[in-house]
Structures are given as structure tokens and as C-alpha cells.
Amino acid sequence: MSKNINVALIGNPNTGKTSVFNQLTGLKQKVGNYPGITVEKKEGICKLPRGVKAHILDLPGTYSLNTTSLDESLVVELLLNKNDKDYPDVAVVISDVENLKRNLLLFTQIKDLKIPTILVVNMADRMDRKGISLDVGAMEKKLDTKIALVSTRKNTGIDHIKELIADYKSISSKPILDPTRISPEYFDRLKKTFPQEDLYKLWLVITQDVNFMPIEKKRIQDATDFSTKSKDELKKLQHKETVLRYQLINNILKETYKVDFMAAKGLRASLDKILTHKVFGYLIFFVILLTIFQAIFDWSGYPMDFIDEQFAMAAEWVKNTLPPGVFTDLLAEGIIAGIGGIVIFIPQIAFLFLFISLLEESGYMSRVVFLMDRLMRPFGLSGKSVVPLISGNACAIPAIMATRTIENWKERLITILVTPFTTCSARLPVYLILIALVIPEGSVLGLSYQALTLMLLYLIGFGMALLSAMVLNKILKIKSRSVFMVEMPTYRLPLVKNVVYTVIEKTKSFVLGAGKIILAISIVLWFLGSNGYSEDFQDADRIVTERIENEGLSTYSKNYIQNNVASYRESAEAEGLAPNALQDSIEVLTQELSERAVAQEIASYKLEHSYIGQAGKAFEPLVKPLGYDWKIGIAVLTSFAAREVFVGTLATIYSVGSDEEETIKNRMAAELDDDGNPLFNLASGISLMLFYAFAMQCMSTLAIVKRETNSWKWPMLQLGFMSVFAYIIALIAYQILI
Amino acid sequence: MIQQILAYGTLIIAAGYLVWKFLLPKSLFSKGKSNSNSCGSDNCGCN
Ligand SMILES: Nc1nc2c(ncn2[C@@H]2O[C@H](COP(=O)(O)OP(=O)(O)OP(=O)(O)O)[C@@H](O)[C@H]2O)c(=O)[nH]1
Ligand SMILES: [Mg+2]
Numbered sequence: 123m124s125k126n127i128n129v130a131l132i133g134n135p136n137t138g139k140t141s142v143f144n145q146l147t148g149l150k151q152k153v154g155n156y157p158g159i160t161v162e163k164k165e166g167i168c169k170l171p172r173g174v175k176a177h178i179l180d181l182p183g184t185y186s187l188n189t190t191s192l193d194e195s196l197v198v199e200l201l202l203n204k205n206d207k208d209y210p211d212v213a214v215v216i217s218d219v220e221n222l223k224r225n226l227l228l229f230t231q232i233k234d235l236k237i238p239t240i241l242v243v244n245m246a247d248r249m250d251r252k253g254i255s256l257d258v259g260a261m262e263k264k265l266d267t268k269i270a271l272v273s274t275r276k277n278t279g280i281d282h283i284k285e286l287i288a289d290y291k292s293i294s295s296k297p298i299l300d301p302t303r304i305s306p307e308y309f310d311r312l313k314k315t316f317p318q319e320d321l322y323k324l325w326l327v328i329t330q331d332v333n334f335m336p337i338e339k340k341r342i343q344d345a346t347d348f349s350t351k352s353k354d355e356l357k358k359l360q361h362k363e364t365v366l367r368y369q370l371i372n373n374i375l376k377e378t379y380k381v382d383f384m385a386a387k388g389l390r391a392s393l394d395k396i397l398t399h400k401v402f403g404y405l406i407f408f409v410i411l412l413t414i415f416q417a418i419f420d421w422s423g424y425p426m427d428f429i430d431e432q433f434a435m436a437a438e439w440v441k442n443t444l445p446p447g448v449f450t451d452l453l454a455e456g457i458i459a460g461i462g463g464i465v466i467f468i469p470q471i472a473f474l475f476l477f478i479s480l481l482e483e484s485g486y487m488s489r490v491v492f493l494m495d496r497l498m499r500p501f502g503l504s505g506k507s508v509v510p511l512i513s514g515n516a517c518a519i520p521a522i523m524a525t526r527t528i529e530n531w532k533e534r535l536i537t538i539l540v541t542p543f544t545t546c547s548a549r550l551p552v553y554l555i556l557i558a559l560v561i562p563e564g565s566v567l568g569l570s571y572q573a574l575t576l577m578l579l580y581l582i583g584f585g586m587a588l589l590s591a592m593v594l595n596k597i598l599k600i601k602s603r604s605v606f607m608v609e610m611p612t613y614r615l616p617l618v619k620n621v622v623y624t625v626i627e628k629t630k631s632f633v634l635g636a637g638k639i640i641l642a643i644s645i646v647l648w649f650l651g652s653n654g655y656s657e658d659f660q661d662a663d664r665i666v667t668e669r670i671e672n673e674g675l676s677t678y679s680k681n682y683i684q685n686n687v688a689s690y691r692e693s694a695e696a697e698g699l700a701p702n703a704l705q706d707s708i709e710v711l712t713q714e715l716s717e718r719a720v721a722q723e724i725a726s727y728k729l730e731h732s733y734i735g736q737a738g739k740a741f742e743p744l745v746k747p748l749g750y751d752w753k754i755g756i757a758v759l760t761s762f763a764a765r766e767v768f769v770g771t772l773a774t775i776y777s778v779g780s781d782e783e784e785t786i787k788n789r790m791a792a793e794l795d796d797d798g799n800p801l802f803n804l805a806s807g808i809s810l811m812l813f814y815a816f817a818m819q820c821m822s823t824l825a826i827v828k829r830e831t832n833s834w835k836w837p838m839l840q841l842g843f844m845s846v847f848a849y850i851i852a853l854i855a856y857q858i859l860i
Numbered sequence: 861m862i863q864q865i866l867a868y869g870t871l872i873i874a875a876g877y878l879v880w881k882f883l884l885p886k887s888l889f890s891k892g893k894s895n896s897n898s899c900g901s902d903n904c905g906c907n
Contacts, residue, residue: 447863452870639881645874763882821882 133216135183141274143180212290422469433462460644463770483616502595514544543587560807650734658731679719729779749806805859817848
């Protein structure tokens with residue numbers, strides 16, 4: 123048994139490293155058409171010809187080995203550390219045929235580390251369209267390497283990579299650039315001081331230290347003081363290195379790489395001009411956003427109602443079919459209601475991810491990043507914060523991980539702190555159900571009020587993130603600002619496979635991840651809601667029956683009976699039922715309805731005196747000023763684990779507290795406040811939505827912030843500030859609107 | 861009786877899961893394989 127070959131995939135951002143990785147290993151890591159998708163190393167196994175196996179490492183994209191940020195330094199650290207268990211036997215540099223010149227800079231640097239290096243020229247499928255021609259044979263000679271021309275899109279060349287990897291021993295590991303050319307005098311001295319060290323590696327370690335963080339600094343310091351040169355001088359030398367390398371590359375490309383510019387121009391340039399235009403750019407983006415929100419509303423309504431009804435029916439069926447008992451009740455009222463509370467949102471979540479991945483894959487997202495960069499400067503954020511802030515609209519966790527590309531620590535911290543304000547997909551369910559309940563239908567200019575409200579909520583979230591960034595910027599006093607270069611990837615027709623995969627994967631992880639928590643919370647809540655210690659709870663039957671005998675049914679029940687009878691009478695009269703028969707059947711119906719109403723009143727009395735009811739009542743004074751009753755209060759409280767729990771919690775509480783199985787939407791609409799008006803009205807609905815917009819209700823995000831900032835201080839600050847702020851805004855909103 | 865057992869069994873599993881997920885420190889469980897590749901899919905722990 124031989125050892126696996128260690129292979130590292132290295133390359134500039136957005137050149138298709140992860141796509142190659144996925145093809146080689148059969149895994150499915152996230153691919154996207156903008157730089158900075160991969161921020162951690164990912165590994166996989168690839169079977170090579172002749173039974174050899176390779177251990178493949180996918181790395182974050184890096185422009186050169188002179189790193190400036192955390193994700194890039196990962197690559198350098200690996201390449202400089204021979205003892206790392208992942209230290210590559212062979213490096214595979216992935217380049218993009220359209221940006222070969224810039225890509226080759228990194229290639230020459232890696233080759234100078236004396237690691238056998240293979241060059242993969244990816245996106246070969248675009249050569250024709252761009253008028254590019256490449257003399258692979260000549261280039262292999264000049265670069266002293268082996269080249270694989272690959273298109274992961276068309277699935278060509280992958281086998282060639284595998285062969286080259288299997289044959290890695292035959293690949294030259296001779297360096298390309300003699301480092302002493304950078305500064306003969308300085309490098310001679312280095313050579314004398316560290317005769318046993320590799321000169322170029324040493325140089326990288328030294329400059330690394332200048333640029334970013336100490337990498338094995340000790341090793342050098344132990345020997346002697348290397349900094350006979352100041353930081354500025356070292357930077358100059360580094361610059362000289364880059365120039366030398368580009369000279370070399372230009373010479374090679376001159377003979378091997380040809381672009382027919384007539385073919386290369388055209389569509390992309392003019393598209394970019396419009397899409398990133400100072401006025402039209404924003405206008406177009408705005409229209410696209412509107413379309414997306416409108417579509418989420420229009421398209422997801424039907425499947426949503428359908429799912430809602432199915433779950434109500436399932437609960438009813440379980441109750442009627444299984445033998446009566448605690449478990450049957452738990453199943454019908456706790457488990458099914460809880461699952462229903464999450465499954466109902468599959469359609470919208472899927473649509474949301476569909477649009478996001480279409481925007482990412484087509485390359486439009488990078489134009490948005492460019493637009494936003496311009497917009498964000500006044501707020502003290504650089505464009506590097508844009509990617510996290512935009513991907514925060516899907517989920518704050520990958521967004522916070524994406525801040526690793528920001529080299530300036532304070533700027534990174536600010537971005538981490540404000541990202542949870544952006545509207546993550548977990549807020550969507552809460553917004554949608556509330557909007558459907560409290561925002562009237564109807565439209566202006568073909569745009570429904572409901573879609574507009576949803577968009578407004580997204581804008582509020584984003585605006586709040588910017589605003590707090592500005593405030594934090596003032597407080598934390600950032601001096602240096604990092605430079606930002608947006609890479610404009612070419613437009614590509616989104617690959618159906620990628621899009622479908624992303625949608626399924628994201629939706630699945632949303633449903634499964636959130637589903638488990640929601641289900642568990644529902645079950646626990648159900649127990650707390652159907653048990654109680656007080657006498658009121660134990661004797662609920664007697665107490666309520668006596669009360670009804672003395673005072674009659676509650677107004678709510680009376681209305682319920684009246685409404686039902688009225689609608690029955692209408693339909694019966696329409697059918698032409700004889701007056702006598704009508705009278706009789708109404709009597710029977712009324713009898714039936716009042717029995718149901720009594721059962722209903724007992725159930726809700728019990729709920730109010732159960733554990734959860736008493737806890738809720740104790741908590742109620744706090745949420746009353748926001749327009750919520752104790753049930754909503756409980757739902758808000760459980761949402762601090764994760765926002766999406768809100769609807770599931772309400773579904774469970776309502777179904778314990780009622781005698782019939784109903785859809786969640788109808789139940790919420792039927793809830794009344796103390797005065798007999800709908801509990802979910804414009805004022806309380808808006809107040810709730812604003813609360814969810816601003817509150818930090820996500821344990822997973824807190825955990826990630828702790829991990830990324832390495833202290834509990836920041837996540838706790840976030841939690842405290844955002845919750846208090848949310849409370850105040852919700853309070854103001856309710857008090858104004860009521 | 862069976863109903864009781866099933867119901868309380870479910871309760872214990874659910875409550876146990878929540879405690880494990882939110883209350884216990886994560887570090888207890890993920891000792892061996894810290895940071896980098898403990899996070900296989902793209903949205904580690906995200907719902
Ligand atoms: N036309 C074409 N597009 C490709 C090819 N390979 C990858 N892409 C696209 O290029 C984009 C970037 O691919 P990724 O695999 O995410 O690139 P990456 O190098 O891992 O990017 P980072 O992780 O962000 O550094 C995606 O939109 C891919 O669909 C190819 O052979 N041809
Ligand atoms: Mg990648």
C-alpha cells in the first residue's frame with residue numbers, strides 16, 4: 123500500500139479551483155461566480171490511473187504569495203511548512219484562460235518554492251468565443267512544466283490532470299526566477315547568514331512578516347536579526363520582484379498566447395457600462411430586487427396554502443385514526459403542527475435561493491458588489507465588506523466567515539458586528555406570514571403592497587447595517603482603510619445543474635437544520651402547554667363549566683356560533699331549504715357548535731393555566747406595550763434560539779389551546795385581543811416585523827461570532843444591543859400606529 | 861400505557877437535543893478535529 127499523493131489546488135480567486143476540485147473528487151463544494159467563495163481549505167480523495175490515490179486540497183483563492191488577508195495566508199502557511207501533514211507533493215495551479223497573465227504570477231512564485239507544479243488552464247470552452255489561441259507545447263517548454271487545458275463546464279481535460287498528478291515525479295521542480303536578481307547585494311547577505319535555508323522561502327517569510335502576520339518568525343529571529351532593511355525598503359523589493367516576474371511572463375505569453383481583440387470586445391463591455399452606471403446601475407438593481415420580491419409573493423402563495431392545509435388535515439386524521447391518548451395528542455398537536463410550521467416555508471426559501479444563485483452564477487452579483495462599493499464608502503466601509511453584507515441576505519454565518527477576506531482587523535470586526543442586521547433567510551418566514559396577515563392586498567403600479575413591504579424590510583435591514591457601521595466606525599476609530607479591487611468576472615449563462623444543486627442543498631440544510639430545532643422545541647412546548655400544576659389547570663373542566671352556567675359563553679364563542687350559523691343559513695336558503703327544516707337543522711347545528719365552543723373554552727383555559735401559560739403570563743407585561751399577547755411573547759422568546767421557530771411555536775401553542783385542527787394562517791387570523799379585535803393587526807404586525815428585523819435571534823450566529831472574534835465580548839455586545847434596540851423600535855412603532 | 865412511554869420518550873429525546881445543541885459548550889464534543897475542516901458544508905451550523 124502506497125501513501126496517497128498530496129495535491130494542493132492553488133490559484134487566483136474565481137478561476138474555478140472548486141469546480142476542478144469537485145470534478146476530481148466527486149464532492150459538491152460551493153461554486154460561485156465571484157471571488158472569495160472558498161475561504162477555508164476543503165479536502166477530498168481522488169482515484170488516479172493505476173490504482174494510485176490522491177489527497178486533494180481545495181484552497182482559498184490568492185493573487186500572489188505576498189498575502190494581505192487571513193484566507194490568503196492559509197495558502198502561504200501551508201506552502202512554507204514542510205511538516206504540515208497537508209504539505210503538497212505536487213501543486214496544481216488553476217488559471218483562467220482569460221486572465222492568464224495575472225494567474226501566471228502566482229504560478230511562477232509557487233514554482234520557485236521548488237514544489238513540482240502543474241499548470242491547469244481552465245475555462246478552455248471560452249477560448250473560441252474570446253478569440254484566444256494558446257500554444258500549449260511551447261508554453262510547457264518555456265514554463266518548464268506540464269499543462270492541462272481544461273474546461274470543467276464541458277468536462278474536458280480532467281483525466282489529463284489526473285494523469286499528470288499520477289506522474290508527478292517526472293515534473294520538474296526547478297525554480298524559474300533567480301531570487302538574487304531582486305537585489306543581488308541583499309540576497310547575497312541573506313545567503314551568507316542562513317546558508318542552510320532556501321533563499322526564496324526565506325524571502326517570503328521575511329516579507330510575510332512585513333505584510334501581515336508572523337509566520338515562523340521565531341525560526342529566523344533565533345538566528346540573527348534579518349531586518350537590515352526597513353519595511354518600506356522591503357516593500358520596494360517586493361514590488362521589484364513582481365515587476366521581474368511580469369517581464370518574464372510577458373515574454374512567454376508574447377510567443378504562446380494570442381487574443382483576437384475584435385472577438386473579445388462587444389457585449390460584455392457595453393453590458394458593464396450599463397449595469398454599473400451611476401444612475402441606471404442602481405435603477406436596474408432596484409427593478410431586479412422588486413421583481414424578485416414580487417415573484418416570491420406571487421409564486422409561493424399557492425404551494426404555501428396547499429402545504430398548510432395538508433398539515434391541518436394530517437393532524438385531524440391522526441386524531442381520528444389513532445387510539446386516543448397522550449402520544450396521539452402529542453403527535454397531532456405538537457409534532458405535526460411543529461413540522462408544519464417549517465415545511466410551509468419550503469417554497470419561499472427555495473425561491474429565494476433560486477434567485478440568489480441565479481444572480482451569483484450569472485456574474486451579476488459582482489456588479490452589485492461594485493455598485494455597493496460606491497454606496498458604502500460614505501459609511502466608512504470598503505467594498506470588501508460588500509460580499510459579506512450581500513451574502514448575509516441568505517444567512518449570516520457564511521457571511522461572517524466571508525469577512526476573512528478583509529485584511530484590516532477593525533474593518534473586519536465592524537463588518538462582523540453589523541452583518542446580522544441584513545435580512546437572512548430565517549426572517550423570511552416570519553415576515554411572509556405576518557405580511558399576509560396584516561398588510562392589505564392591492565397594489566400600486568402593478569406592485570403589490572405586500573411585496574413592497576417585504577422589500578422595504580430588506581432595505582431597512584441593509585440600511586441599519588450601514589448606519590451602525592458608520593456609528594461603529596466613529597467609535598472604534600479606524601485609521602487605515604483597505605484598498606478594494608473588484609474582480610469583474612465575465613457573464614456566464616447560469617449552469618442549470620449548479621443552480622438546481624444550490625437551491626436543493628440550501629433548502630435542505632435550512633429545513634433539516636432548523637427543522638430539528640423547531641421540532642424539539644415544539645415537543646417540549648407541547649408538554650409544557652398540556653400540563654400544569656395549579657388547581658386551575660387540574661380543575662379546568664369544572665371551573666369553566668360552572669362559569670358558563672353562570673355567565674354564559676364568552677363573546678368570542680358567541681360570535682363564533684353566530685357567524686357559523688349565519689353562513690349556514692345563507693347557503694341553506696340559497697339551496698331552497700324549507701323554513702321548518704331550516705329551523706330544525708339550525709337548532710341541531712347550534713347545539714353542536716356550543717358543545718364545541720365549551721370544549722374550546724376549556725382547552726384555552728387549560729392552556730392559560732399550564733406551565734407555558736403561566737410563564738407566558740409572567741412575561742406578558744414586558745411584551746404588552748409592543749402589542750403582543752403572552753402567546754406571541756413565548757414565540758418571540760423561543761425565537762432567540764433561531765428566528766424560524768416563531769411560526770412553529772405559535773402553531774403548537776394554538777393547537778394545544780384549541781379543540782380543532784386548523785391551518786396556521788387561519789388560527790393566527792382568528793386570534794383576538796382582550797377587546798375582541800384581531801390580535802394581529804397593522805400595529806402589532808409591523809411592530810413584530812420590526813422586532814425581528816433588528817433583534818439578534820440566532821444562537822448559531824453568536825457562536826460563529828465568538829469563534830471569529832475569539833471572545834465572548836463581541837457576541838454578547840451584539841446580542842444586548844440588538845435586542846434592546848429592537849425592543850425600543852418595536853415599542854415606538856406600535857405606540858405610533860395603534 | 862404505551863402512549864405514555866412513547867410520549868415521554870419523545871420528550872426526553874427532544875429536551876436532550878436542545879440541551880446538547882444550545883447549553884453544552886461545543887468544545888466538549890469537537891476536540892480532536894478543531895477549526896478548519898470541522899465544517900464540511902458551506903453553511904456550518906446555519907439553518
Ligand atoms: N465557462 C466556464 N466557467 C467555469 C469553468 N469552471 C468554472 N467555471 C465557473 O467559474 C466560476 C468560479 O468557479 P469556482 O470553482 O467557484 O472558482 P474558485 O476558484 O473556487 O473561486 P474562489 O473559491 O472564490 O477563489 C463559477 O461560476 C463556475 O461555474 C469552465 O471550465 N468554463
Ligand atoms: Mg473555491
